[in-house]
Amino acid sequence: MLQPPKEGNAAWDRHYGREKSRQSYPDENLVRLLGAIEPGPALDFGCGSGRHLVLLSELGFGPLYGADASAAARELSKESVFEARVLTPEQVRDQIAPGTLSVAIVWGVLHYNSAEVQSELLALLAAKLSPEAPLLGTLRSKNDTHYTTNSDISAAPIQFFDEREARDLLRQHFQEVELGYIERTPIGQLDRRICHWFFRARNPVASGAAA
Secondary structure (H helix, E strand, O other): OOOOOOHHHHHHHHHHOOHHHEEEEEHHHHHHHHHOOOOOEEEEEEOOOHHHHHHHHOOOOOEEEEOOOOHHHHHHHHHHHOOEEEEEEEEEEEHOOOEOOOOEEEOHHHHHOOOHHHHHHHHHHHHHOOOOOOEEEEEOOOOOOOHHHOOOOOOOOOOOEOOOHHHHHHHHOEEEEEEEEEEEEEOOOOOEEEEEEEEEEEEOOOOOOOO
């Protein structure tokens, strides 16, 4: 499991084979969220071209792990951050010890998978995070109108979420869920909206647990 359908995987390989897909700059919302976390072991699941691995490295996180189903993306990430261990999704299960991560990132990942894979991935990441450590990520909002007209990735499957659905998904495996919302329009295309929920989810230490 944890692998997208073959047609989706091929779409991402094509996407990351294009020069314009090699993003260099991190998402500003993620920059703010990571700034509040004490650096430690970190995973960027769905690392793409490696832009957030670069950010994690610059902020002092380590050891660093990246994971992506796309072979093209994994090669880009290896080029971006030499010290990162870049894995396939299945390798995450065996090569990262449970309860060791200080943060895990799923930025632009969950909504491109089936409900079954979403739940499996959230369960896996919850197990890899240390107590109190957050999962940071995004989910595509139902307000979005851009995806279906984006020829680069429109072959990949996708799920859109309203607020209740986003919370319900994350609460399957995390006790605390905080949401934010991002909406933007491409320049000169005010009729098109790119819309995401972004979130911080974590499992706090149980009250009364030993220090």
